[in-house]
Amino acid sequence: MSSTDLLHPVLLHHIVNSLQWPGLRPLQEAAVEPLLAGEDALLLAPTAGGKTEAAAxxxxxxxxxxxxxxxxxxxLCPLKALLNNLQPRLDRYADWLGRKAALWHGDVTASRRQAILAARPDLLLTTPESLEAMLVSQKVDHRAFFAGLQAVVVDEVHAFAGDDRGWHLLAVLERLTHLIGRPVQRVGLSATVGNPDRLLTWLQGSGAGTRPARVVAPDLPVLVPGEPAPAVPPGEIELDYVGSLQNxxxxIASLHAGEKRLVFCESRQxxxxxxxxxRGKGITTFLSHASLSADERRRSEEAFAEARDCVIVSTSTLELxxxxxxxxxxxxxxxxxTVASFLQRLGRTGRRPGSIRNCLFLARDGDALLEAAALLLLWGRGWVEPVIAPPEPRHIAAQQILALCLQEHRAGxxxxxxxxNGLAPFDRSADPILRHLxxxxxxxSDGGMLFIGPEAERRFGHRHFMTMTAVFTGAPEFTVLVGREExxxxxxxxxxxxxxxxxxxxLNGRSWRVTYIDWRRRRCFVEPADGGGKARWTTGGWSGLGFELSRAMREVLLGANPPVKLTRRAIDRLAQVREDESPLVHPGGSVILRDNRGDDLQWWTxxxxRANATLAATLTEVVDPIQRFDDRHIRLRENVTPAEWRALIADASQRLCLPDVNKKALDGLKFSxxxxxxLALATLAARLxxxxxxxxxxGESVRFVHA
Incomplete structure (x- = not known):
């Protein structure tokens, strides 16, 4: 008997007759037994690998x-749009068995929420933020509503685990299990990651080591440390150099006529x-990014899904x-x-029988070309970034203590x-945070009990404490309206x-003339214009490349080529980049370069x-105090000699220290x-x-050279 036969016979009937599937996919087949047994699991498959059905x-x-x-x-999903997309599918599957699925997030109407509270659905699709809002809401009897909870599915779990939303997710799940008095099965769905076992352990939270768990990934190659990587992953990948967005x-306008194309950009601008x-070239074009209204994004995505010869231009919002x-x-x-992001995007293609996954890279400058070549070099080796939760989430511990007091009205x-349930950092290690609160x-504090205080009311009490349920801080923006439509x-x-x-x-690929600005309500009214519009958004926090990608860029400069097709333009421009930057690399280690004028000394690591931030903080004796570092190099004091350098760094590995953090950076750490x-500064320093x-x-040798 196959694993498929273990599924409920009514469900099997509909898989064969309603879906007309000849059988389950490998991941779906492999997930049946552990999930029926109640095990925690991480289901891994490329985009469109059938993960939703494998869990459902x-x-x-x-x-x-x-x-x-x-x-x-x-x-649980990271995006409301993804929930909207999944709800009809999951409701259909549930309906086969006489069950119901429902949607609960910030865009769901009050009347629909009342209906859900009155007749609880068997399967509830929501976000962690909306789940916490239910726990702290006076309108929801959370003990009664969640009394029957048995399992939690976390879709795109890698998108949570890599930032503070993941810590928030874990904390809310722990509070739920304490509320109902028993553990619940946890199932994560993810694309390819570099550390699946560690990701599953993270998802289990306080249950790690005590509950049965397994990684289910039959479609993915197994990477064994110390052994050669498997053959180059399949895909028709091409790297081109175009020089500008206009080119x-x-x-894009001249190639692939009649095809449906998804174009990813790295900024909303x-x-x-x-x-x-x-649009100026007559191409049917749709847009999607986080600063467009939900209605605009939905219209774009629906129109694009129904069209044929068209383009949709998006940020990472369409990566999931x-x-x-x-x-x-x-x-x-x-x-x-990241390579992981590229895999998500590549997985958008090649779904039809006989088609192949494909991606065309269009680099606008030499730096982008070098970075793309490095990323594809890592991809060709089968390497993917590990997903690691941000360290020391003390601010989330503060938020959770406040949320608990709001949920229960008082806490001992x-x-x-x-x-x-003993999960750090939400344990006694948070006592200093509690004292500060x-x-x-x-x-x-009164009579051994804790209550929400006046400062929490003042800072977070707006709209029934709704700002307390989101753990990230967005830059202030003005809402743009055309008439009454956002x-x-x-x-x-x-x-x-x-x-x-x-x-x-x-905005939305069209120019608009501003007719009125309501500064108090942060609203801006516009009407259509015939061109000349400008786009800009401020990005918060620091940005930068990781160690592996930066090192791969160095490899490319030293002659390594990614296993993809390079156009003649890309080959020529990459050769020029290698020639221009040849003084900055050598195969035996790093380079300290002094320019011809002798007044600029740079260490090309x-x-x-983050590694350069750590080195700059450790080697303060030799690092320039003003213009310090980026992804590739650290600027040193101009008077450092090779002998002084060797003496100063002799014991540096034994005294590595955390980077300095400007107090202004705390603005980007919500609840800081x-x-x-x-403690807030220590949290940011650990993350930097x-x-x-x-x-x-x-540990590498260093070569001093002159430009």
Missing amino acids: FPLLSRMTVESWSGTSVLY AAKI AVEELGSLL GIDVGDLDRVIQIDTPT DQTWPQWW IDQGYLD LGRVDPALLTEEVQDDRRLL WAGF QALPER SDLEGADAVL
Whole structure:
């Protein structure tokens, strides 16, 4: 008997007759047994690998056989659009077995929420933020609503685990399990990651080591440390150099006529500008990015899914599993910052029988070409970044203590850690944070109980504490309206900079003339214009490349080529980049380069932003105090000699220290004000460091050269 036969017979009947599938895919087949047994699991497959069904079919079978009642399965996603996309599919599967699925997030109407509370669905699709909002809401009897919970599915779990939303997700799940008094099965769905076992352990939270768990990944090659990587992954990949966004638009307009093309850009500004250029060339073009209104994005995605000869230009918003129909081609402007992102985007193509996954890279300058070549070099080796949760999430611990007091109205000043079942950092290690919350008035303490205090009311009480459920901070933006219809949001700088004539914006690939600005309500009214619009958004926090990608760029400069097709333009431009930057690399280690004038000394580590930040903080005796470092190099004091250098770094590996953090950076760490300043700065410093990468650089030889 195959694993498929273990599924409920009604479900099997519909798989064969309603879906008309000849059988389950390998991942779906392999997931049946562990999920029916109640094991925690991480299901890995490329984009469009059938992960949703691999989780849903066994859990719906268990739901029916074991007579689960009430809301017994939560399906969590990082994006509301992804939930919207999945809900009809999951509701159809549930309906086969007489069950119901429902949607709950910020865009769901109040009347629909009331209906859900009155008649609990068997499967609830939501986000972690909306789940916490339910826990703290006075309108939701959370104990009764979640009493029947048996399993949680976390879709795109890698997208959570790599940032603070992952810590928030884990903390909320722990509070849920404490609330209902038993553990729940945890199932993660993910694209390819470099550390699946560690990711599964992370997802299990306090249950790690005590609950059965397995990684299910029959479609993916097994990478064994110390052994050669498998053959180059399949895919028709081409790397081209185009020199400008205008030239990229010409190529996209002239190639692949009649095909459906998805173009990824690395910024919202580039999406807007490319969309406008393509429309100017008569190409049917749609746009998608986070600063467009939800309605605008949905209209674009639906129109694109139904069209044929067209282009949709997007940021990473379409990287995850939102269905936009059957694509012919993916085009990448410049390069994503991770191999994992590239794999997600590549997986958008090659879904039709007889088609192959493909991606065309269009690099706008030499740096982008070098970075793209390096990323494809790593991809060709089968390497993918490990997903690692950000260290020391003290600010999330502060947020969770406040949220618990809001949820329960009061919490015992000695028993509160029980709500997170011993999971650090939501345990007694957070005592200093608790003391700070009490001292600063975020919490009141009386009779051994903790209550929400006046400072928490003042800072987070707006709209029934809704700002407390989101753990990230967005840059302030103005809402743009055409009449009463929301178009999207723009950076305030576009509304304050000096202009000669009309103030014009570029949004959704079209130009708009500003007619009125409501400064108090942060709203901007516009009407269509015939061109001249500008787009701009401020990016928060620091950015930078990782150690492996930076090192791969060094390899490319030393002559390594990615296993993909390079156009003649790309070959010629890459040769020029190698010639120009040849003094900055050598195969035996790093280079310290003094320019011809003798007043500029730079250490070319090719170690990435965080490793260089760590080195700069450690070697303060020799690092320039003003212009310090980037992904590739560290600027040194101009008077450092080779002998002094060797003496100063002799013991550097033994005294590596965390980077310095400017206090202004705390603005990007939500809830940092609920921490003692020293702990908030320590959190950011830990996240800015790469001790392992810094140590690797210090272990290499260094060559002093003149330009």
